[in-house]
Structures are given as C-alpha cells and as structure tokens.
Amino acid sequence: xxxxxxxxxxxxxxxxxxxxxxxxxxxxxxxxxxxxxxxxxxxxxxxxxxxxxxxxxxxxxxxxxxxxxxxxxxxxxxxxxxxxxxxxxxxxxxxxxxxxxxxxxxxxxxxxxxxxxxxxxxxxxxxxxxxxxxxxxxxxxxxxxxxxxxxxxxxxxxxxxxxxxxxxxxxxxxxxxxxxxxxxxxxxxxxxxxxxxxxxxxxxxxxxxxxxxxxxxxxxxxx
Amino acid sequence: xxxxxxxxxxxxxxxxxxxxxxxxxxxxxxxxxxxxxxxxxxxxxxxxxxxxxxxxxxxxxxxxxxxxxxxxxxxxxxxxxxxxxxxxxxxxxxxxxxxxxxxxxxxxxxxxx
Numbered sequence: 195x196x197x198x199x200x201x202x203x204x205x206x207x208x209x210x211x212x213x214x215x216x217x218x219x220x221x222x223x224x225x226x227x228x229x230x231x232x233x234x235x236x237x238x239x240x241x242x243x244x245x246x247x248x249x250x251x252x253x254x255x256x257x258x259x260x261x262x263x264x265x266x267x268x269x270x271x272x273x274x275x276x277x278x279x280x281x282x283x284x285x286x287x288x289x290x291x292x293x294x295x296x297x298x299x300x301x302x303x304x305x306x307x308x309x310x311x312x313x314x315x316x317x318x319x320x321x322x323x324x325x326x327x328x329x330x331x332x333x334x335x336x337x338x339x340x341x342x343x344x345x346x347x348x349x350x351x352x353x354x355x356x357x358x359x360x361x362x363x364x365x366x367x368x369x370x371x372x373x374x375x376x377x378x379x380x381x382x383x384x385x386x387x388x389x390x391x392x393x394x395x396x397x398x399x400x401x402x403x404x405x406x407x408x409x410x411x412x413x414x415x416x417x
Numbered sequence: 418x419x420x421x422x423x424x425x426x427x428x429x430x431x432x433x434x435x436x437x438x439x440x441x442x443x444x445x446x447x448x449x450x451x452x453x454x455x456x457x458x459x460x461x462x463x464x465x466x467x468x469x470x471x472x473x474x475x476x477x478x479x480x481x482x483x484x485x486x487x488x489x490x491x492x493x494x495x496x497x498x499x500x501x502x503x504x505x506x507x508x509x510x511x512x513x514x515x516x517x518x519x520x521x522x523x524x525x526x527x528x529x530x
Contacts, residue, residue: 200438202525206426289419321419324455324523346505350455350521382505382513 210325213293217300217328227310227411228296230329232351235317237337238361240268242394242403243312247276249404254411256310259283259299261291268314279303290321293328310411319344323351330414333357338366342376345383352383357390359403364393420460423523424468428475430525435474438530445479445529451520452487452501487520 205211221228233239240260247256258280260268269282283299285291291299296313303311313329315322334355336344339362345352352358358380360373373391380387390406392399431446446465450456462480469475487500493512500520502508507515 197444198530199527200434200440200530201527202430202434203527204430204525206423206430206523206525209426209430288422290422292422320455321422324419325422 207324207326210292210294213297214326214328217293217297218330221305221328221330222414224305225415226305226308227414228300228327228329229310229312229407229410230315230322230327230332231312231335232315232319232322232332232355233317233335233337234319234340237317237335237340238394239314239317239335240271242335242359242361242392242400243314244272244275245394245397245400246404246407247272247278247312249400250310250408251276251278253408254310255308256312257281257303257308259296259303259311259313261285261295261299261314261316263287263289263316285316289316289318290325291315291327292325296327296329309415310407319348319351323348323354331356331410333359335359335361336376338362338369338371341369342372342379345376345379349383352380352387355384355387357388357403357406359399360389360391361394363391363398364396420456421464421468423456423461424464427465427525428468428472431528432472432474434528435530440528440530441474443475443478443528443530445481446475447481447483447526447528449483449485449522449524449526451485451522453517453520454523455521456523458482458484483526485520485522488518489515490518491515 256278258272258278261283263285266282269280272280281302332355377389390399390402435443450458465480469478488497489500490497491507491512492514493507494510496509498508506513
C-alpha cells in the first residue's frame with residue numbers, strides 16, 4: 195500500500211474563528227450586540243445578570259441566552275426576576291459554546307426586536323476561553339472567594355476578556371483577597387482589560403457595569 | 418477539559434481534507450500540540466480513539482502528537498526562556514513584561530493516508 199502524507203498545518207480553532215467572524219458581521223448588520231459572559235461556577239453570574247438587567251431593561255431591548263450542560267434553572271430564574279426573555283441552551287455535555295452553537299441559540303431569539311443579547315457561557319475558566327463565540331466582547335466575573343491569583347492560573351481566560359468584573363466585594367474583608375494584587379495580575383496578562391469591582395448582592399459597582407454595557411451597545415449600533 | 422470538543426473539530430477538518438484529496442481511509446493524524454496549550458495530550462488521544470472509530474474514514478486511525486516546547490520572550494532584556502520552567506517572570510532580568518511566543522498551538526500538522 196502506498197503511503198502518502200498530506201500536510202495540513204492548520205489550527206484546530208481556525209474553522210470556529212471563521213464562523214465567529216461571520217456571526218459578528220451578521221450581528222453588526224442587524225444592529226445586535228452580543229456579550230459573552232464567562233466565569234467559574236458559583237461566581238455570581240446569574241445574580242449579577244439579574245441586577246444588571248433590572249437597571250438596563252428600560253433603556254435597551256435585551257434578551258438572555260443561558261448555556262449549561264443541562265437543566266434550565268438559570269433561564270427560569272432570570273425570567274422570573276427580571277421579566278427579560280431568556281432561553282436555555284444545552285451544550286449536550288460539552289464544556290463550552292462555540293460559534294456554531296451560539297448561532298443555533300440565536301436562531302431562537304427574535305433578533306429584529308433586540309439590541310443586546312447576553313450569553314451566559316458554561317461556568318468554566320478553561321474551555322470557553324479557547325472558543326470564540328462570535329460575541330462583540332468577552333467579559334468575565336471573578337469572585338473574591340476564588341482568590342486574587344486566578345489570573346495567573348487561568349491566563350488564557352484573562353487574556354481574551356475585554357472586561358473583568360470582580361464580584362462579591364462585600365465579603366472581601368473575610369478573605370485574603372488583595373484587590374490591587376488582583377488588578378496587577380490581570381493587567382500582567384492583559385494590559386487592556388477594564389476592571390470593575392462589584393457586589394451583585396449590595397449593588398456596589400453594578401451601575402458602572404450597566405453604563406459600560408449601554409455605552410458598548412450604543413457604540414456598536416452607531417458606528 | 419475540552420478535548421472531546423477539539424476532537425470533533427479535528428474530525429471535521431480531516432474529513433474535509435480527505436474529501437478534497439479523494440482519500441478513502443486515513444491511517445494517522447499528526448498533531449502539533451504546544452506544551453502550554455489547554456489540551457492534555459493523553460486525554461486528546463483517548464477522546465480521539467472513541468470518536469475516530471465511529472467514522473469509516475478514521476477507523477483504527479492513530480493519532481500522533483508532536484509536543485511543541487513553550488518559549489517566552491522577555492521585552493525587558495530581549496531574551497527568550499523556557500516558559501514551563503520559569504513561568505511569567507524572566508529568569509534573566511526578573512521582568513514581568515514577557516510574552517509567550519510559542520507553545521500554545523493546537524494544530525493539525527498532517528495526515529498519513
């Protein structure tokens with residue numbers, strides 16, 4: 195049998211990145227802003243989202259996509275607490291969403307009636323960072339109990355994020371969490387990352403996040 | 418952690434190349450995996466075995482992995498050093514102003530048919 199070597203030399207993620215760029219273009223043409231929100235499980239993604247949605251829902255037309263391996267607890271919670279329309283995506287065991295799965299999810303959102311879609315990615319600091327979802331921006335939530343060293347342990351996640359929310363600031367006095375050290379660790383990985391300390395529980399900093407988001411949507415739609 | 422997802426991407430890409438080249442069976446897929454990529458080689462080959470055997474094109478197809486050593490560049494003293502050994506801080510000048518230049522690849526190098 196003749197053996198033949200076919201050279202490929204191609205990144206495994208290249209195909210996904212092409213899909214993601216196409217999706218971003220499409221969203222631009224439709225005037226829809228997609229935010230990819232990532233974090234580890236239990237960092238307060240859903241609670242932060244509820245607080246934020248209640249501040250922006252009268253100013254911008256918004257929908258939420260919840261991605262989880264299974265269950266629809268988050269989608270139900272969002273809908274009940276904010277009235278914002280929310281759909282649940284199941285990744286079927288996968289630890290992340292890619293651009294194709296995001297597109298399939300968006301097919302269930304009435305894009306003509308929204309300005310902003312927030313995608314709550316699977317709770318995980320490793321895999322979602324590797325897959326471009328087609329979102330305009332990546333944001334992540336790091337919570338105080340996780341520790342200020344996380345940017346060093348999960349470098350890729352902090353490298354791909356445009357915005358880092360540091361959540362649960364209200365309990366910081368009980369943990370050995372040094373905000374300045376954390377900011378330094380993040381900026382070491384990603385000098386351009388914007389950082390907003392918040393507490394989804396007390397509401398501290400949530401206005402700043404809401405303003406950032408509204409400004410982002412406005413710029414995306416009008417440029 | 419996402420090795421199975423990566424395997425599905427590899428299968429998609431290999432299938433496309435095989436079709437282009439009118440190949441009926443692939444015997445080996447050669448991967449270039451960076452030392453500090455988020456892919457764990459032995460998990461990748463485990464997932465590969467499970468998924469590849471479900472495809473006629475890839476039944477029994479072996480996965481070979483070339484490990485690409487990770488190298489970091491220091492902006493402070495303009496030298497390179499081993500990432501895995503020294504991490505983010507330059508061993509020559511202690512600078513943190515350092516950037517990974519190699520070692521996070523997850524690439525399909527070639528296929529043998």
